[in-house]
Every structure is written in structure tokens, then in C-alpha cells.
Amino acid sequence: MTFQVSKDDGLFYRQTLFDQAKRVVIKVGSAVLTNDNGLDLAIIATIARQVSFLQSTGREVILVSSGAVAAGRKRLGIVKTPHEELKVKQALAATGQGLLMQAYEQAFSELEQPVAQVLLTHADLSNRGRYLNVRNTILTLFEFGVVPIINENDTVSAEELRFSDNDTLGALMTNMIGADMFIILTDVDSLYTGNPSTDATARPIYTVASITREIEKMAGNATSALGTGGMMAKIRAAKMVAACGGCSFIGPGKHPEILKALFSGELIGTFFLPGHGKINRRKHWIAYVLKPQGVLVVDDGARRALIEQGKSLLPSGITAIRGSFPVGAPVQCLDLEGTVVAAGLSNYGSGDLERIRGRKTREIAGILGRKDHDEVIHRDNLVLMVGEGQHPRGALQQEHFAS
Numbered sequence: 381m382t383f384q385v386s387k388d389d390g391l392f393y394r395q396t397l398f399d400q401a402k403r404v405v406i407k408v409g410s411a412v413l414t415n416d417n418g419l420d421l422a423i424i425a426t427i428a429r430q431v432s433f434l435q436s437t438g439r440e441v442i443l444v445s446s447g448a449v450a451a452g453r454k455r456l457g458i459v460k461t462p463h464e465e466l467k468v469k470q471a472l473a474a475t476g477q478g479l480l481m482q483a484y485e486q487a488f489s490e491l492e493q494p495v496a497q498v499l500l501t502h503a504d505l506s507n508r509g510r511y512l513n514v515r516n517t518i519l520t521l522f523e524f525g526v527v528p529i530i531n532e533n534d535t536v537s538a539e540e541l542r543f544s545d546n547d548t549l550g551a552l553m554t555n556m557i558g559a560d561m562f563i564i565l566t567d568v569d570s571l572y573t574g575n576p577s578t579d580a581t582a583r584p585i586y587t588v589a590s591i592t593r594e595i596e597k598m599a600g601n602a603t604s605a606l607g608t609g610g611m612m613a614k615i616r617a618a619k620m621v622a623a624c625g626g627c628s629f630i631g632p633g634k635h636p637e638i639l640k641a642l643f644s645g646e647l648i649g650t651f652f653l654p655g656h657g658k659i660n661r662r663k664h665w666i667a668y669v670l671k672p673q674g675v676l677v678v679d680d681g682a683r684r685a686l687i688e689q690g691k692s693l694l695p696s697g698i699t700a701i702r703g704s705f706p707v708g709a710p711v712q713c714l715d716l717e718g719t720v721v722a723a724g725l726s727n728y729g730s731g732d733l734e735r736i737r738g739r740k741t742r743e744i745a746g747i748l749g750r751k752d753h754d755e756v757i758h759r760d761n762l763v764l765m766v767g768e769g770q771h772p773r774g775a776l777q778q779e780h781f782a783s
């Protein structure tokens with residue numbers, strides 16, 4: 381089911397949110413940054429000009445830039461193969477990252493705008509101390525008027541420790557520094573109701589008020605040739621940002637004045653309104669930065685207690701445990717239909733949980749010979765994942781309005 385956001389409402393929200401945005405994260409994909417000859421220096425110059433313009437309006441901007449692998453590939457003349465080994469990609473990234481930064485440095489220095497390179501791995505953000513260090517460094521760069529240019533440190537990221545893509549990295553950065561807006565520049569114009577190359581009735585979606593399953597399904601229609609993430613990853617990223625109260629935009633990065641057009645209120649690309657709930661930074665870290673090490677399946681009673689009554693998760697509501705994890709591990713709670721209901725830190729390891737699942741709290745000590753906690757996940761360490769990304773005006777939902 382789709383609901384209507386009037387064109388005027390959509391434009392009003394867009395303009396207001398762009399006007400108010402003080403801190404902005406802009407992610408640029410490989411497909412935007414490269415052409416047949418490798419890095420597209422003209423596009424990089426255009427982006428640098430627009431980012432400098434935003435800085436000059438008093439905004440703080442982070443660039444999350446892909447393009448290292450693509451640039452390295454061109455430099456070394458290595459043709460992409462379907463099942464390319466990780467070490468090849470890492471070598472290409474190591475070769476290309478320098479070229480990428482050189483191009484940015486050149487473009488920004490002509491505008492007298494200092495930039496900084498920040499390379500991150502998922503492991504850096506999973507460690508609370510390192511996470512806070514990265515945050516402090518970025519805030520200090522802002523104080524100095526520097527534009528941080530962030531990419532994954534591909535050379536040292538082992539497969540299981542990777543961000544899945546730079547869309548995810550960009551969303552994590554947006555939430556980490558409390559940015560108002562996450563702008564994803566890519567090689568597609570917008571999200572469409574269908575696949576525009578095969579479906580003549582496919583229409584662009586200009587405003588998304590809440591990211592429903594229907595919207596996620598539409599994302600399956602679009603692909604991008606060069607990037608890692610595709611539209612699904614972008615929608616997931618927008619959902620993460622909405623959950624923390626920010627808004628997102630997906631639009632055409634090759635458009636020569638895309639940022640200026642956006643900030644002056646042009647109806648272009650797809651805009652995602654902020655969600656109503658603003659979870660705090662620690663909860664964001666638990667739910668979105670940490671990778672779940674296991675799954676707890678919860679029954680309907682527990683599902684209701686978590687969602688409707690704001691309760692902690694008790695052993696009695698757990699019907700199954702998947703994965704092997706220690707005390708304190710990040711886990712996800714799934715309902716009986718397999719929908720992710722919550723994420724949190726488990727007070728018990730998977731072995732103990734197998735023994736106490738479905739049992740009353742008062743039975744824990746008898747079964748385990750000790751009782752560390754009444755709750756399996758205390759409310760303070762639990763983040764609801766349903767209803768996130770919903771807009772405060774419940775009746776206002778996503779809409780497609782073509783111009």
C-alpha cells in the first residue's frame with residue numbers, strides 16, 4: 381500500500397531540511413568518480429567546488445569516497461573477473477587510494493580548501509574506544525575547517541570484518557557525528573517504482589516518508605555497474621540514518637551542479653525523510669555498528685513486551701538461539717516470522733541461553749547454579765528495530781509523485 385505525500389509537502393520538507401542541515405555527509409560512488417580512463421578529474425573538480433561552496437555557507441562536510449579499487453584497476457590494467465580474490469582488490473585499493481587522494485588534494489587545493497584522508501576498518505568502529513577516537517578526530521578536523529575524505533581501509537579489511545560497502549560506512553559516519561543529512565551520489569537518477577529500462581510505467585519516487593518493505597522491494601529493481609552496494613545497500617543505509625533522526629538523499633552524481641541544485645530546493649533524486657525516533661549514540665553503536673554474533677528467536681508475548689511495553693527481554697520469551705556467542709555479545713532478536721525486532725547485548729552466552737530459554741527468571745539460578753541477571757537483554761542495552769525510520773506523522777507515508 382502506498383500513501384500520498386503531496387508534492388507541496390514533499391518540496392516543503394526537502395527545502396526545510398536542506399536549509400537546516402548544518403552537518404552533511406556526502407558519499408560518492410566509483411561509478412560517478414571514474415570514466416573509461418580511470419579517475420574522472422573533471423567530476424572530482426566539480427565535486428570539490430560544490431563541497432567548498434557548502435563549507436563556505438557555514439556547513440561541515442564529510443566526503444565518503446569510493447573509487448580506489450577502480451582507479452587502481454585502471455592504473456595497473458587489471459581486468460575485472462567474476463570471482464576476483466580479495467587480495468587482488470586489496471592490492472588495487474592500495475594502488476588506487478593514493479591516486480584518489482592526489483586527485484582530491486589537487487582539486488581542493490585550487491580552492492584553498494584543506495582536506496584530510498581518513499581510512500577506516502569495521503574493527504576500528506567495533507571497538508568503543510577507537511570509535512570515539514575517530515569521532516574526536518573528525519570533530520577536530522571540522523574545527524580546523526578541513527574536509528575529511530573517508531574510505532574503507534581495504535588493504536587491511538579481512539572479508540568478515542568489512543563494512544559491506546561505502547553506503548554503510550557513510551551511514552555509520554552520519555550517525556556517528558550526528559550529521560543532519562546523508563547524501564548518496566551515484567549513477568542512477570533516483571529510486572523508481574519499477575525497472576525503468578524494462579517497465580514503461582516505472583515512475584521516479586521523489587519522497588520516501590518511511591522505508592517499508594515495499595520500498596525495499598523497489599530497490600531490487602535498480603543496479604549500478606561499478607559500485608559494491610547497489611540500491612539495496614543505499615536503502616539500508618538510508619534506514620539506518622532515519623533511525624537516528626537524520627534524512628538521506630539518493631541522486632545523480634554526474635549532474636554537474638547536483639549539490640547546488642539540491643540545496644536550492646530542486647526536485648531531483650529521491651529524498652528520505654527522517655524517522656521519528658532519535659536513538660542515542662551508544663544505542664546506535666550497539667544496533668548498527670556492532671555485527672550481531674547470534675540470533676534469539678522470541679515468541680509473540682516477548683515481541684509485544686519489547687515493542688509495546690518497553691520491557692527488557694527475559695528468558696521465558698525466547699524460543700530458539702542461533703549461533704555461538706559469549707556473554708556481552710551483540711545479538712539480534714527475531715520474531716516467529718523472522719522479522720528483526722530488536723538488537724542488543726546479551727547478558728548470557730549462547731550455551732547458558734540454551735539451558736534457560738523458555739524458563740522463568742526465578743528458575744535461572746536452579747538451572748545454571750548462579751543468576752547473573754534477571755534479563756537476557758536489559759532495556760538499556762536494547763534497541764528496537766521495528767518502526768524505525770517511520771515519520772512522526774503516522775498518516776504520512778511514502779509517495780510517488782512524478783513532476
Ligand code: GLU
Pocket residue numbers: 409410445446447448449450473531532534544545546547607608609
Ligand atoms: N572502498 C572501495 C573503493 O574505494 C569502494 C567500496 C564501495 O564502493 O562500496 O574502491
